[in-house]
Amino acid sequence: MASWGERLAGVRGVLLDISGVLYDGSEDGGVPIPGSVEAVARLKRSQLKVRFCTNDSQKSRGDLVGLLRRHGFDISESEVTAPAPAASLILKKRGLRPHLLVHDGVRSEFDQIDTSNPNCVVIADAGESFSYQNMNKAFRVLMELESPVLISLGKGRYYKETSGLMLDVGAYMKALEYACGIEAEVVGKPSPEYFQSALKEMGVEAHEAIMIGDDIVGDVGGAQRCGMRALQVRTGKFRPSDERHPDVKADGYVDNLAEAVDLLLQHADN
């Protein structure tokens, strides 16, 4: 494998995944991953541009940033690309009136959206709200539409909380896709449009950017397909088998965000 110097040459911007990279979530707020608070601070003191690119769809962007700030992270709302505000823009642009199957914590992101007489379904990581009754309701809304539109905020398989692995929205997206015989539109990683919007907001071209995440497919594979480089951290939902993934090879594997930032500050353009 090429040296770190070669692999990181020309990097001007860094996209950071949040859950599993900055902190591990839990019902009571979670815990920062050791070294990550300092790593973010060091990165932001460098010449590198930084943006946070999350698939978290349980919390509003404001609540997520508030939580991270309480953990000590230097982060503000304007630095975060999150799927719910992105979906909200799409709904407005296309005149879609969603039936929302989402966590109560993220509902405020859709305050400005007309949800009467729905003509599409939006699902997010709804957690406990993924009851049979709520899923059946979303299913029935879709089956009554002539051209059913299902928008899924991410398509992750699972994520890690301090209590263990948790089923993510992707599993429920697949359930509705199969039941209705349709394909969902994904707003979130690994959708290319989503990565591109984050790059645009950061003001960096894909070939000058690197993604750091714990998801070999959603973060690493998705970013690489957009022409970015990508590192996988061995925290969060990382599993040793990820390093032998049949389809995706990261540009590097690091123990945690702190190690990634050490390497970036040493070798990238800063």
Next chain:
Amino acid sequence: MASWGERLAGVRGVLLDISGVLYDGSEDGGVPIPGSVEAVARLKRSQLKVRFCTNDSQKSRGDLVGLLRRHGFDISESEVTAPAPAASLILKKRGLRPHLLVHDGVRSEFDQIDTSNPNCVVIADAGESFSYQNMNKAFRVLMELESPVLISLGKGRYYKETSGLMLDVGAYMKALEYACGIEAEVVGKPSPEYFQSALKEMGVEAHEAIMIGDDIVGDVGGAQRCGMRALQVRTGKFRPSDERHPDVKADGYVDNLAEAVDLLLQHADN
């Protein structure tokens, strides 16, 4: 299309789907489909062999038969092929200890099965028991196994109750398959082994048998792939678009079971 006489020539045995053909279910027991009670009685008075082949996995075979008898159907437990008893045999034969994600109503079918220290997951149409917490538990059991085994009692997309369409086990099977990166083993229609076990119990060869069901894929397509003929009834979950299905064409479409039995008694070998 060939005449009914040609299409039904040589039929000696009839497999009947239950839900959507005999009756439409509901929380309080459902209602028989008009004409079906008499149709079953006429069929059983003929020379044709009859067997019931269901994917119902919410109720034990005893409870299902009891319910149908209360509706007036001439049916006994020994005439019914159902996925839970079939799965129970498979678990015993392979020494599998399941984590059960099933409706309480069907749990008694697994009374003789060791469920300690599970080495597989069995899911059935669990209805309200498909909570996030129960799905996550099943997911975690699978993720902890070196070679995860997921057995799904059927893979239906949805079924019809008197209140409307209901998500079936297939949707939740797809969710777990996706989250764990595995493929489930299906016990129930349209698995060929399942149809073949029903044919064997009826004592009729596939080419002498006809399936009558409301599911164009699970009943009609599945039976045809086993070398049987198949009729779709326009009751239960039937939708007009089924008659233009891109992949499956029934050997005939009939308004209901009563019409199917009229045709069989007129044209089949009896």
